Amino acid sequence: MNTEARETTSQIMKFPETGAVLPGLAELIAAELAPKVVDIDVHAQYPKDFMHKLGAIGGFASMTPTELGGSGRGLKHAIQVIEEVSKECVSSGFLVWAQYAxxxxxxxxxxxALKAKILPQVAYGEILGGTGQSNSMKSCCGIEEARLKATKVEGGWKINGTLPWVSNIGTDHYFHMGATVEGETGLLIGFVPGNHPGLTLVPSPRFVGMDGTNTFACQFRDAFLPEEQVVCHAGAEFAAFRDRTKSAFILLQMGMGLGLIDACAAMMKRSNKTHAHVNRFLDDQAEDIEAALLEARAATYALADRIDRDGSAPYVKGTLELRLAGGELSLKAANAAMLHLGAKGYLLNNAAQRRLREAYFIAIVTPATKHLRKELAEMQQAPVCCAA
Ligand SMILES: Cc1cc2nc3c(=O)[nH]c(=O)nc-3n(C[C@H](O)[C@H](O)[C@H](O)COP(=O)(O)OP(=O)(O)OC[C@H]3O[C@@H](n4cnc5c(N)ncnc54)[C@H](O)[C@@H]3O)c2cc1C
Incomplete structure (x- = not known):
């Protein structure tokens, strides 16, 4: 078993242990994920089998209601699953996030009709999929232009444009896209199979991290989206949909940060067994990182419970603030772990340098640090933001 993730603050502070989050999860991570982490990171190996097996034990069921075949265990539980996976590997944690999003x-x-057909299969990992919503979120916040356009045609919509990066997809996967509609506010959101006629998946150039995430550019050329595959129409329907989904969609990403920070604190403590006499001169100590982690984890779980109870709409600002702090703490923890590990951490198969690259991803994936700061600054000026 990879030891990095096992000596966790969960054990010290009575947060649920991996087995308590989901029966079989600890064993699955140890057997199917831990031995493959370097291949995922260095050789861009997509952990498809792990994802299907995680689905089969209920790892993706939390945000689907029981009447649609899920477990209905809610947002906090979904975050905890992402967190457990991210303690081992943030690439895989991001894939779990994508599946939940x-x-x-x-x-x-x-x-x-679409929900009833698709959700039970998504909840148990028979169908894997992702979301191409970063462009939608950035366009709604005035960061960049929307890249997809939808035009009404008989029986549905014609989609044109390119999304530069969508993860956890492939020709046998599915994803959601968002497109502008002339004369309408907001976006049309569609459900698209990876082998959809008129869609070309273009493999991304190599990334320095997160390369095992099956990330593609999605080119739409007059792709027909039938009305039956519309998840949400533009206009008032989109505004209500955004209000229902936004906070939970973003808070889910905290699972990646919490898992990574936990793993970094554990690495620092292990290093201190032999190097405490010199590590103690570093700025950020394991106890500092752990204390901040416990605070962030408690705040995340409490907010998840409130969102499950009251819905996403009242908690957008609190979610953005917490997500921003989560990205910043991820960078701090990974930096501290790298400095603790020293030259050993610089080895290609050592987790410390991988954690650094993963932490940057948490800080740049939409909503990125700069995006979050922009949106929060605009909220200061006007209480209602345009955000998707
Ligand atoms: C590994 C990985 C996985 C991702 N997975 C998803 C996903 O599943 N869903 C999703 O919606 N978004 C995904 N993204 C996009 C991510 O969420 C951010 O939107 C993206 O990283 C840009 O954010 P930014 O704030 O840095 O953007 P910006 O500050 O606006 O900068 C983006 C820069 O990247 C450049 N750029 C855009 N596309 C490419 C390209 N293909 N090659 C080279 N340069 C390019 C742009 O021109 C611009 O300069 C992924 C990104 C990465 C790196």
Missing amino acids: FQWYMANSTNT
């Missing part, structure tokens, strides 16, 4: 949009759609 995909599921969450579906669960909030008013397209009941």
Whole structure:
């Protein structure tokens, strides 16, 4: 078993242990993920089998209601699953996030026929998928232009444009796209199979981290989206959908940060067994990182419970603030772990340098640090933001 993730603050502070989060999860991570982490990171190996097996034990069921085949255990539980996976590997934690984000949009759609057909399969990992919503979120906040356009045609919509990066997809996967519609506010959101006619998946150039995430550019050339595959229409329907989904969609990403920070604190403590006499001169100590982690974890779980109770809409600002702090703490923890490990941490198969690259991803994946700061600054000026 990879020892990095096992000596965790969960054990010290009575947060649920991996087995308590989900029966079989600890064993699955130890057997199917831990031995493959370097291949995922260095050789861009997509952990497809792990994802299907995680789905089979209920790892993706939390945000689907029981009547649609899920466990309905809620947002906090989904975050905890992402956290446990991210203690070992943030690439895989991000894939679990993508699967949950995909599921969450579906669960909030008013397209009941599509939900009933797809959600049970998503909840148990028979269908894997992702979300191409970073461009949507950035365009709604005035950061960049929307890249997809939808035009009404008989029986559906014609989609044109390119999304530069969508993860956890492939020709046998599915994802959600968002497109502008002339004369309408907001976006049309569609459910798209990876082998959809008119869609080309273009493999990304190599990334320095997160390369095992099956990330593609999605080119739409007059792709027909039938009305039955519309998750949400533009206009008032989109505004209500955004309000229902936004906070949970973003808070889910805290699972990646919490898992990574926990693993970094554990690495620092292990290093201190032999190097405490010199590590103690570093700025950020294991206890500092752990204390900040415990605070962030408690705040995340409490906010997740409140969102489950009251819905996403009242908690957008609190979510953005926490997500920003989570990205910053991830960078701090990974930096501290790297400095603790020293030259050993610089080895290609050592987790310390991988954690550094993963931490940067947490800080740059949409909503990125600069995006979060922009949105929060605008909220200061006007109480209602345009955010997707
Ligand atoms: C590994 C990985 C996985 C991702 N997975 C997803 C996903 O599943 N869903 C999703 O919606 N988004 C995904 N993204 C996008 C991510 O969420 C951010 O939107 C993206 O990293 C840009 O954010 P930014 O704030 O840095 O943007 P900006 O500050 O706006 O900078 C983006 C820069 O990247 C450049 N750029 C854009 N596309 C490419 C490209 N293909 N090659 C080279 N340069 C390019 C742009 O021109 C611009 O200069 C992924 C990104 C990465 C790196």
